[in-house]
Amino acid sequence: xTTAILGGIQQYLDEQRSRVDEALDRLVPxxxxxxxxxxxxxxxxxxxGGKRLRPILCIEAGRLFGGDxxxxxxxxxxxxxxxxxxxxxxxLPALDDDDLRRGKPTCHKAFGEAMAxxxxxxxxxxxxxxxxxxxxxxxxxxxxxxKLGIVHELAHAVGTQSGMxxxxxxxxxxxxxxxxxxTLEYIHSAKTAAFIRAAVRAGAIEAxxxxxxxxxxxxxxxxxGMAFQIADDLLDLLGSKESLGKTAGKDPQQQKLTYPSLHGxxxxxxxxxxxxxxxxxALEPFGQRAHRLCDxxxxxxxxxx
Amino acid sequence: xTTAILGGIQQYLDEQRSRVDEALDRLVPxxxxxxxxxxxxxxxxxxxGGKRLRPILCIEAGRLFGGDxxxxxxxxxxxxxxxxxxxxxxxLPALDDDDLRRGKPTCHKAFGEAMAxxxxxxxxxxxxxxxxxxxxxxxxxxxxxxKLGIVHELAHAVGTQSGMxxxxxxxxxxxxxxxxxxTLEYIHSAKTAAFIRAAVRAGAIEAxxxxxxxxxxxxxxxxxGMAFQIADDLLDLLGSKESLGKTAGKDPQQQKLTYPSLHGxxxxxxxxxxxxxxxxxALEPFGQRAHRLCDxxxxxxxxxx
Numbered sequence: 112x113t114t115a116i117l118g119g120i121q122q123y124l125d126e127q128r129s130r131v132d133e134a135l136d137r138l139v140p141x142x143x144x145x146x147x148x149x150x151x152x153x154x155x156x157x158x159x160g161g162k163r164l165r166p167i168l169c170i171e172a173g174r175l176f177g178g179d180x181x182x183x184x185x186x187x188x189x190x191x192x193x194x195x196x197x198x199x200x201x202x203l204p205a206l207d208d209d210d211l212r213r214g215k216p217t218c219h220k221a222f223g224e225a226m227a228x229x230x231x232x233x234x235x236x237x238x239x240x241x242x243x244x245x246x247x248x249x250x251x252x253x254x255x256x257x258k259l260g261i262v263h264e265l266a267h268a269v270g271t272q273s274g275m276x277x278x279x280x281x282x283x284x285x286x287x288x289x290x291x292x293x294t295l296e297y298i299h300s301a302k303t304a305a306f307i308r309a310a311v312r313a314g315a316i317e318a319x320x321x322x323x324x325x326x327x328x329x330x331x332x333x334x335x336g337m338a339f340q341i342a343d344d345l346l347d348l349l350g351s352k353e354s355l356g357k358t359a360g361k362d363p364q365q366q367k368l369t370y371p372s373l374h375g376x377x378x379x380x381x382x383x384x385x386x387x388x389x390x391x392x393a394l395e396p397f398g399q400r401a402h403r404l405c406d407x408x409x410x411x412x413x414x415x416x
Numbered sequence: 417x418t419t420a421i422l423g424g425i426q427q428y429l430d431e432q433r434s435r436v437d438e439a440l441d442r443l444v445p446x447x448x449x450x451x452x453x454x455x456x457x458x459x460x461x462x463x464x465g466g467k468r469l470r471p472i473l474c475i476e477a478g479r480l481f482g483g484d485x486x487x488x489x490x491x492x493x494x495x496x497x498x499x500x501x502x503x504x505x506x507x508l509p510a511l512d513d514d515d516l517r518r519g520k521p522t523c524h525k526a527f528g529e530a531m532a533x534x535x536x537x538x539x540x541x542x543x544x545x546x547x548x549x550x551x552x553x554x555x556x557x558x559x560x561x562x563k564l565g566i567v568h569e570l571a572h573a574v575g576t577q578s579g580m581x582x583x584x585x586x587x588x589x590x591x592x593x594x595x596x597x598x599t600l601e602y603i604h605s606a607k608t609a610a611f612i613r614a615a616v617r618a619g620a621i622e623a624x625x626x627x628x629x630x631x632x633x634x635x636x637x638x639x640x641g642m643a644f645q646i647a648d649d650l651l652d653l654l655g656s657k658e659s660l661g662k663t664a665g666k667d668p669q670q671q672k673l674t675y676p677s678l679h680g681x682x683x684x685x686x687x688x689x690x691x692x693x694x695x696x697x698a699l700e701p702f703g704q705r706a707h708r709l710c711d712x713x714x715x716x717x718x719x720x721x
Contacts, residue, residue, distance in 0.1 A: 148589065200534075206534075225508075225588055228511065229511075229581050232540065232581055237575055239544045243568035245568070262548040270541045270542055270545060271455060271542075272445060276454060276537055280531070281451050283530055284453065
């Protein structure tokens with residue numbers, strides 16, 4: 112059954128990814144726009160073959176509540192700008208020190224550290240510029256309130272308090288130390304799940320979801336995000352450089368605190384599957400309308416890269 | 417006359433700075449909030465004795481149009497978060513490689529490069545979180561539209577297209593090369609003037625200024641910002657480490673393209689004074705009500721650090 116689901120979902124993901132790629136190409140200054148180096152650096156990392164999972168999750172969550180397709184695509188693409196900023200900075204020598212990302216040289220390898228730092232900064236700022244752009248705002252008070260709520264949601268999810276930066280800090284500080292489960296849960300929740308949760312919430316808020324619906328989609332995002340990070344840790348441990356497109360086995364080499372390092376491989380798979388079941392259970396009230404989101408959650412832990 | 421103005425303005429600036437410092441202390445997580453290291457790093461740079469000129473310019477521009485004091489203070493403080501992010505990243509070894517800032521170790525010297533990169537990221541994200549916070553929004557459609565406009569304005573001013581990152585890129589790429597005036601003007605305009613212009617515009621937008629008023633305050637911000645950067649270049653060249661609180665003479669050492677390197681010291685002072693006159697001339701229609709902003713522009717090129 113899983114194989115059948117994966118076949119169907121892969122085609123769907125490929126189609127959605129093409130739409131997001133096209134939207135991103137329109138949002139980011141062209142490679143020959145002055146000053147050219149920074150735009151080339153931004154585009155190098157942005158168009159390195161990302162799966163666009165966060166935009167797709169945002170769009171699909173918005174569809175569940177009847178959101179506008181164009182607005183969702185635009186907003187989802189802004190999420191990918193933020194995600195790419197975080198990858199560029201995480202890869203820097205002072206942080207994870209990665210040379211390869213998606214089979215290509217990381218931003219600082221291709222453009223130098225200064226340009227990589229600035230490209231990350233610029234992508235983060237551009238995301239908020241896009242999210243607040245007048246063109247994307249319906250001329251209604253409610254639309255404005257939603258847009259501002261989404262800016263707030265995403266800015267918080269990037270930050271230090273249960274957001275990406277906070278997760279990255281604890282991740283770095285856990286290296287080489289004997290970790291505990293509470294620290295591990297914080298890292299996964301803040302570094303990965305918070306932004307995936309924010310991605311589906313952003314889509315739902317844009318579509319005008321009521322509080323009860325937002326709660327369900329938040330649970331889905333949180334659980335799916337945690338499962339995603341466990342799968343990421345497992346792929347790092349078990350995958351090859353060829354399938355991953357990045358250096359494999361970096362986590363044990365850097366003595367990182369990961370799910371498999373703390374609980375072992377079998378227990379990690381079990382926990383990831385359980386989290387996906389819990390994520391999808393949260394969407395049961397939506398019935399068949401939520402099948403895409405359920406399939407994506409299944410895909411998150413079945414993927415090979 | 418200038419001495420009398422400076423005496424008065426200094427007291428005023430000190431009072432305003434205290435207000436901004438208090439607001440910033442409320443906005444940024446405390447130093448013992450988990451994860452503590454990042455909050456300590458953010459606070460280290462944020463409370464290193466900054467002059468808070470951008471918040472004060474924002475607040476004073478808003479007052480000119482009858483803005484709400486609390487809203488302006490809140491927004492002005494968000495501007496300082498963005499400014500501090502830019503200083504932390506500019507000081508990094510891969511960029512300007514500065515050990516001292518305002519007489520204290522730079523963020524990466526005190527907390528390491530990884531934490532400095534993340535502290536800058538977090539301050540940038542926090543600024544947008546603050547600017548979009550529900551608590552700061554009057555429950556009116558117009559208020560929402562202004563807030564969103566300000567997010568857009570500031571995000572653009574950080575970015576690559578005539579914004580801070582763009583200016584920093586061209587600044588870095590101009591090092592050691594024979595520069596021309598067009599490149600120098602771009603660097604000053606994008607790296608410094610764009611954000612000072614955005615600061616006064618943000619205050620004016622918050623206060624509901626009409627298009628004609630916005631145009632005048634934009635001219636003031638642009639001209640005062642250009643004068644500020646020329647004064648900065650001159651201080652680097654002529655100041656001492658003691659008065660500046662940072663390493664003096666870095667620009668010639670790094671063969672940076674600056675106003676004095678291209679036009680000489682006398683012509684630089686002449687140009688800075690002319691820009692301040694032009695900045696203040698733009699505010700003539702406001703008469704005596706604009707005297708604080710005029711005094712601040714005068715101060716920008718008379719300061720010793």
